[in-house]
Amino acid sequence: MSPTEFERVFSAPQTPERTPTPGAPPGSGVPGPAEVLLLVERVSKHFGAIVALHEVTLWARRGEITAIVGDNGAGKSTLIKCISGLHSPSSGRLFFEGKEVHFASPQEARQAGIETVYQNLAMIEDLTVWQNLFLNRERVKRLGPLAILDRRTMRREALRMLRQFEVHLPSIHARLRQLSGGQRQAIAIARAASWGSRLLIMDEPTAALGVRETRRVEELILRLRDQGLAILLISHNFEQVLRLSQQVWVMRSGRVVGGRRTNETTSDELVAMITGVKSDE
Amino acid sequence: MEQSNTPVTALPAQAERLSWRERLSDPEFWINWTAVIALAVLVIIFGIASPAFLSFGNIRAVLVAAALLVILTVGQTFVILTGGIDLSLASTMTWAGVVLGQVVAHGGPIGLACLLAIIAGLLVGLINGLLVAWGRIPDFIATLGTLSAASGAALIFSNGEPVTIVSTFLLQLATGSLGPLPYFVLIALLVVLLGHFLLFYTRFGTHLLATGGDAEAARAMGIRTAGIKLAAYLLAGGLAGLAAILFTARIGAAEPAVDTSYLLNSVAAVVLGGVSLFGGRGTIAGPAAGALLLTVLVNGLTLLGLSQFYQPVVVGLAVVLAALLVRYWR
Ligand SMILES: Nc1ncnc2c1ncn2[C@@H]1O[C@H](COP(=O)(O)OP(=O)(O)OP(=O)(O)O)[C@@H](O)[C@H]1O
Ligand SMILES: [Mg+2]
Numbered sequence: 001m002s003p004t005e006f007e008r009v010f011s012a013p014q015t016p017e018r019t020p021t022p023g024a025p026p027g028s029g030v031p032g033p034a035e036v037l038l039l040v041e042r043v044s045k046h047f048g049a050i051v052a053l054h055e056v057t058l059w060a061r062r063g064e065i066t067a068i069v070g071d072n073g074a075g076k077s078t079l080i081k082c083i084s085g086l087h088s089p090s091s092g093r094l095f096f097e098g099k100e101v102h103f104a105s106p107q108e109a110r111q112a113g114i115e116t117v118y119q120n121l122a123m124i125e126d127l128t129v130w131q132n133l134f135l136n137r138e139r140v141k142r143l144g145p146l147a148i149l150d151r152r153t154m155r156r157e158a159l160r161m162l163r164q165f166e167v168h169l170p171s172i173h174a175r176l177r178q179l180s181g182g183q184r185q186a187i188a189i190a191r192a193a194s195w196g197s198r199l200l201i202m203d204e205p206t207a208a209l210g211v212r213e214t215r216r217v218e219e220l221i222l223r224l225r226d227q228g229l230a231i232l233l234i235s236h237n238f239e240q241v242l243r244l245s246q247q248v249w250v251m252r253s254g255r256v257v258g259g260r261r262t263n264e265t266t267s268d269e270l271v272a273m274i275t276g277v278k279s280d281e
Numbered sequence: 282m283e284q285s286n287t288p289v290t291a292l293p294a295q296a297e298r299l300s301w302r303e304r305l306s307d308p309e310f311w312i313n314w315t316a317v318i319a320l321a322v323l324v325i326i327f328g329i330a331s332p333a334f335l336s337f338g339n340i341r342a343v344l345v346a347a348a349l350l351v352i353l354t355v356g357q358t359f360v361i362l363t364g365g366i367d368l369s370l371a372s373t374m375t376w377a378g379v380v381l382g383q384v385v386a387h388g389g390p391i392g393l394a395c396l397l398a399i400i401a402g403l404l405v406g407l408i409n410g411l412l413v414a415w416g417r418i419p420d421f422i423a424t425l426g427t428l429s430a431a432s433g434a435a436l437i438f439s440n441g442e443p444v445t446i447v448s449t450f451l452l453q454l455a456t457g458s459l460g461p462l463p464y465f466v467l468i469a470l471l472v473v474l475l476g477h478f479l480l481f482y483t484r485f486g487t488h489l490l491a492t493g494g495d496a497e498a499a500r501a502m503g504i505r506t507a508g509i510k511l512a513a514y515l516l517a518g519g520l521a522g523l524a525a526i527l528f529t530a531r532i533g534a535a536e537p538a539v540d541t542s543y544l545l546n547s548v549a550a551v552v553l554g555g556v557s558l559f560g561g562r563g564t565i566a567g568p569a570a571g572a573l574l575l576t577v578l579v580n581g582l583t584l585l586g587l588s589q590f591y592q593p594v595v596v597g598l599a600v601v602l603a604a605l606l607v608r609y610w611r
Contacts, residue, residue, distance in 0.1 A: 086501055107503030122501035124494040126562040131487060136502045138484045147484040173303065 033098060037062045037230045038083065038199055043092030045078055052078040054254045055092065060199065060247070065221065065231045067241040067262070070251030071274055076234045077119050079251070080201050083232070084116040085109035097198065107136065113198035117205050119234075121188040125177040129169060130158035132176055133191050165190040165220060181208035189217060193224055200224060201232045206240065218244060238267045250274055309562070312555035312607050316570035319553070319603070320577060327581035334584050341463060347576035348469035349531070350546055352524045354554075354572040355476045355565060356517035357547040362480070363493040363513045364560025365413060365420035369405055370521050371544035372431035375537065377401040377525035379435040382444035382535020391448045398529075399522035405431050406518020410511030432539045439537040451530035465527060469569075472520065476565040489513060493560025546575050549600040555607055574599070 038060040045053040053075045060066040068076050081087040083094065085103030094101050096112060103109040106116070116122075123132050134154045140147035158172045167186040169179065176184060185208050192200055202221070206214040221244060225231055235241050241248055242262060250258045250273040258273045258280040272278035304310050327334040353370055360367040380401040384394035405427055412423035454464050462470075480486035491499040492509040499506050524543075529535050553571030556563030578599060579592050587595075 084501075085503075105503055105505070106501055107505075110503050116501070118498075118501055120498070122495075122498040124491045124498055124561070126494040126557075127487070127490060135491060135499075136488070136504050138487060140484050146479075149482055149484060149487065151482075171303065175309070 031059070031061055035061045036095075037097060038232070039095040040079070040083065041093045041095065043079070043082055043089045043094070045075075045082055045087060046090045051254055053082070053089075056251075056254075056256050058249045058256050058259060060230050060232050062230050063225065063228055064246040065225050065233055065244050066247045066249070067233045067235060067245035068249045068251060069235065069238070069241060069270060069274060073253075074251040074274075075254040076251055077203055078254075080116060080203055080232065080234065081118075083109070084114055084118075084201060110136075110195070110197075113196075114201065115192040115195055115197040115199075116201040117185075117188045117192045117203060119203040119207075121184055123176050123184055123188060126175060129162075129172045129174055129176065129179075129187060130155050132187060133158045133161055133172075133194070135191075137195065161190050161194050162187075165193065166216065182210060182213045185209060186213065186217070189220065193220070193229075197229070199230045199232065201234075203234045204236065205233070206235070206237065214240075238270055241270075242267060252276060313564045313567045315555050315603060315606060316550075316553045316567050316574050319599075320570055320574045323574065323577055323581065327577070327584065331581065331584040334581055339580070339584070343576055343580045344466045344573075345463050346580070347573045348463075348465035349524050349527050350543065350550065350572040350576060351469040351569050352472050352520050352527070353543055353547045354550040354568045355472050356520035357551050358554070358556055358563065358565055358568045359476070359480075359489065359513040359516045360420070361493075361548075361551050361556055361558060362489055362560055362563055363510050364496070365510065365513070366424065366548070366558070367409065367514065367517045368421065368424040368544060369409060369427040369431055370517060370547055371541050372428045372435070372539050373402050373405040373518055373521035374525045374528060374543065375539045376405065376431040376435040376438075377522040378529045378535045379439045379444075379537050381525060381529050382446060383438055385446050385448065385535075386444045391450045395526050398525050399519055402518040402520070402522025402525065403515055404518070405521070406515040407511070409518065410514035413514065414507035414510040428544075435537045435539070439535065441537055443537060444535040446529060446534055448530075451526075451533070454527070455530040455533075465531075468523070468527065472523070473565055473569045480565055485509070485512065490561055494562065546572070546596070549596065550575055552600055552607075553603045555603075571603075 036059045040056055040058050042055045042057055043053055044051070044055055056075070056079055058066075058068075068079070070076050078087065082089045085106040085108055088102070088104070094103075096114070101112060103112070103114075109116075124135065127135070134157075138147070139150040139153045139157070141150055142148070155172060162169060162172065165186070167183070167190050169183055169187075176187075179187075185205065189202070189205055192202070205221075206217050209217060218240065221231060221233070233241070233245060245262045248260050248262050248265060248270065249256055250260075250270060252274060257276075258278075260269070269278065273280075324335075333339055353374065357367055357370055377398040381394045381398040384397055385391060389397075409424055409427055412418045412426070413420050416423065457464050459467055480489065488499065488504045488509050489512075491502070491504055492506045496506045499509075550571035551563075551568045552558070553574055554563065554566075554568030556568055575596060578596060582592055582595060583589070
């Protein structure tokens, strides 16, 4: 059996030829095992005849913001759904905190410490703000087989969560459908950031936000990073990516076509890779 | 951080509880209470039009008659809240009743017969749940299939013959009462209270509403939506089994022919109760009031001497009117 990507990455001596970004300046290559929080190794995902992901390999370092960019339909959301347990990869492997993981459901990924803000936010329109904040993380008291909701505690903590993340709402009792897109997005982020996770995945977290709200979310992302959380950020906004991230991966039609340390690339180079003018392969 | 001219109002310091004013300004509140308000209006109208309507004996008769439908409606509500529908409800009740009757006819004790009736109901619920949640068959089709299968099973098991059941237990159940509350009413009340508790005060209830509201989002948050749907169908099946016991007690026999009006009325009651047929929003009290409303409607019209032939028309009108009202409010 040929050595897997994981063994290659983690056990091989680090020579420049072994980096998956040949030609890149030194320092942009494979990180040491202690640095890597998440490794995606040759993950493919097929939907029937559609190949949404083809042998995707990338990683996210501890304490860093890792960005993924790519055109619509490049496979970014599919990739993060494979990481967050919503899809299971057709082939390939995932390593989290140095161990291989198989998430059979989003619940398992959440338990392992991966929280996700999905592109569609995954909020229930007919439930209230506090119910959404605690969805599947309800505070309960056990009574035999029944898990009885501790609504008082959840409401109190919901207020605290929203204050902490400076989310401003008319009421925590408002139903999600009564709120604006930006408010929903802010709630989804507060929800994902509240559970002391190790990796926070955000799929276009500022897509629906105005200038002021975007800035607030960016500040929040940086604050979480400074607290030691690793963040996987999908964004179409290059300025944002260059401003926030330490590492960028570029995807095109289901493949990773390049990876760069952010301080060693430019907006123009990213555009060239996304559109296929330039590629590492 | 600066917060001047933020477009949204700041969070009130103490918003842990909802004020009455907030509640009353929520259209959802009025949708949920449609049936209750309509019920009150009907009671007043019938009370004025027919003095016999508000007599103790008649109120008692209406409540007892409503009990069965209320129990079935609570089951239907749980299924509809997941975004499904249980068309097999009336057949399941009939099939469970036949199981009860056959156990008694073969000399089994009444306690065992009642237990097996509930298990027979749960069995249909299990099949429905498996077909819908894991077989990924649309609810409508899956339960249409079990509707047919359960009514067939009822005929096969009973050879198409009703079984007369002489049981003091069932007789007591049908005619006795605890203080002023007939047992039937007591049981229906308990089912409603437990249903309400389950829906709004347990994690299962929240996950059920989430599953019906947006199954994909619920799954993304790690909720096992298939399990939730299965549980809803099990609840409906079990409640149909319970209803079968009451039904058998009331008519003193296990009847193998399905009375489909129970199915139609359970769906009608759910609609009257303001539950969205797409799932995800509604209450238990609303549909229960809806079931009571339908029973009161029929009872009042009978007292007023309206021919039985007109009653389904009036019921149909009431349901369509309620649906229109809800649509207008939303
Ligand atoms: N459940 C699915 N079934 C079939 N095809 C799918 C499914 N999900 C995604 N795809 C396909 O996979 C490809 C990648 O989609 P994906 O949503 O991952 O793109 P994306 O990079 O997130 O795009 P965007 O920037 O628009 O969000 C697309 O061609 C899409 O049609
Ligand atoms: Mg996407």
